Amino acid sequence: xxxAKFPQVRIAAERLLNPETLERLLNLIMKTEGxxxxxLNGPRLPATIPYGPSHGLDNPHEMRKNIxxxxxxxxxxxxxxxxxxxxxxxxxxxxxxDACDQVFTQFTYRIQEGRYMKTxxxxxxxxxxxxxxxxxxxxxxxxKSKSGPVIxxxxx
Amino acid sequence: xxxxxxxxxxSSTIADNRRKYMDPxxxxxxxxxxxxxDLVLVLGHRAPGSAYKTAHPPLAEQQEPACPIRKLVTxxxxxxxxxxxxxxxxxxxxxxxxxxxxxxxYLEAYKFRGIDxxxxxxxxxxxxxxxxxxxxxxxxxxxxxxxxxxxxxRGCTVHGHSLRLAEDGMMFDMLQRCVLDKKxxxxxxxxxxxxxxxxxxVKVGKPMDEKWxxxxxxxxxxxxxxxxxxxxxxxxxxxxxxxxRTKYGFMPKE
Numbered sequence: 001x002x003x004a005k006f007p008q009v010r011i012a013a014e015r016l017l018n019p020e021t022l023e024r025l026l027n028l029i030m031k032t033e034g035x036x037x038x039x040l041n042g043p044r045l046p047a048t049i050p051y052g053p054s055h056g057l058d059n060p061h062e063m064r065k066n067i068x069x070x071x072x073x074x075x076x077x078x079x080x081x082x083x084x085x086x087x088x089x090x091x092x093x094x095x096x097x098d099a100c101d102q103v104f105t106q107f108t109y110r111i112q113e114g115r116y117m118k119t120x121x122x123x124x125x126x127x128x129x130x131x132x133x134x135x136x137x138x139x140x141x142x143x144k145s146k147s148g149p150v151i152x153x154x155x156x
Numbered sequence: 157x158x159x160x161x162x163x164x165x166x167s168s169t170i171a172d173n174r175r176k177y178m179d180p181x182x183x184x185x186x187x188x189x190x191x192x193x194d195l196v197l198v199l200g201h202r203a204p205g206s207a208y209k210t211a212h213p214p215l216a217e218q219q220e221p222a223c224p225i226r227k228l229v230t231x232x233x234x235x236x237x238x239x240x241x242x243x244x245x246x247x248x249x250x251x252x253x254x255x256x257x258x259x260x261x262y263l264e265a266y267k268f269r270g271i272d273x274x275x276x277x278x279x280x281x282x283x284x285x286x287x288x289x290x291x292x293x294x295x296x297x298x299x300x301x302x303x304x305x306x307x308x309x310r311g312c313t314v315h316g317h318s319l320r321l322a323e324d325g326m327m328f329d330m331l332q333r334c335v336l337d338k339k340x341x342x343x344x345x346x347x348x349x350x351x352x353x354x355x356x357x358v359k360v361g362k363p364m365d366e367k368w369x370x371x372x373x374x375x376x377x378x379x380x381x382x383x384x385x386x387x388x389x390x391x392x393x394x395x396x397x398x399x400x401r402t403k404y405g406f407m408p409k410e
Contacts, residue, residue, distance in 0.1 A: 013320075014320065015320055015321055015322060015323045016319065016320050016321065016322050016323070016328060017323065018322070018323045018324075021323065043315060043319060043328055043330065044330070045330060046330070049313075049331065049351055051312075051313075052312040052313060052350060052351060053311070053312065053350040053351070053352065054331070054347075054350055054351035054352045057351070057352070057353070059330075059331060059332075059351075060332070061330075061332045062332065062335070063322070063332075079322070079328060081319070081320055106323070107323075
């Protein structure tokens with residue numbers, strides 16, 4: 001869940017990102033001091049086909065891979081198109097722009113500042129985590145999913 | 157003077173393309189050659205070479221009621237044989253795909269017989285007798301109306317029309333029915349249109365380049381293609397239709 005005192009930015013590239021591109025970008029971003037939370041958004045890529053005539057079959061997809069961010073393995077479940085970040089202060093934004101400039105050389109991108117993360121726990125959050133949920137993790141993972149958020153070691 | 161259909165308004169290349177695609181007299185340019193067997197595999201309705209399943213006996217074998225309309229209308233090959241109804245569905249990307257759902261339905265209605273097109277915002281389904289379907293599908297896939305990267309044959313899970321493209325230029329597909337071979341640059345279907353893996357890959361050729369797509373596109377796009385607002389004639393026509401529809405809503409007395 002978001003806290004109004006921390007700024008948030010959204011990085012949106014012109015194309016949906018390959019896992020390799022995303023890995024490079026996230027590793028550059030993680031070297032920046034002052035990142036609180038990161039959310040990867042995009043259309044979902046399920047491991048098995050959830051419905052339709054091919055229901056239950058394996059769904060191999062080039063864009064669903066494990067990437068390594070710092071020392072941590074991150075399993076991608078979406079084809080990432082937008083990266084939402086909560087940062088400690090606005091001084092971090094130039095470093096994020098630098099990282100994007102290094103990675104997005106073939107296509108354009110933009111960084112916007114605004115409020116992009118959840119501000120209140122939903123009914124699903126309440127049902128899953130109860131009244132005393134850790135407010136840091138609310139909004140970082142789908143409450144209906146069995147997997148939680150990945151905790152990365154920052155440099156602070 | 158004899159009436160000459162215009163097929164659509166506009167002075168842009170998009171409007172030109174739309175008219176060209178819809179006009180039954182203009183032949184669509186052939187750009188690839190997918191074999192009948194490959195197409196049957198992607199459609200996934202029957203095994204290649206197998207007999208067509210039927211919904212009723214052939215018309216020649218059944219007693220037809222005396223009906224003047226039946227005398228007027230010649231049945232299509234599929235109807236004559238009593239084939240069952242099957243479908244093909246296309247998803248077209250907003251990013252300069254050669255065709256788009258509304259245009260598909262229009263042009264199919266002009267060019268083909270015995271069809272039932274269904275139009276949605278990002279996909280379009282064509283239903284007809286099976287052997288007619290295979291004939292029509294071939295025309296839809298082998299001509300300029302199809303691009304291996306921006307157009308896809310998707311019976312279900314069609315999401316992708318309005319999404320950004322992948323880095324390699326392919327439209328998003330949750331089931332990844334077709335993959336771009338990085339070495340050869342050719343797009344291959346590895347699943348049929350509903351996502352069942354194929355025994356054999358079906359090659360549909362190389363994606364067209366941006367210049368070709370922009371020249372052959374049937375969809376306006378303000379960022380990557382021809383903006384709708386650049387076509388004053390089209391806007392005038394749409395505004396006229398909108399205005400007349402709105403006024404008619406108030407039932408004006410003339």
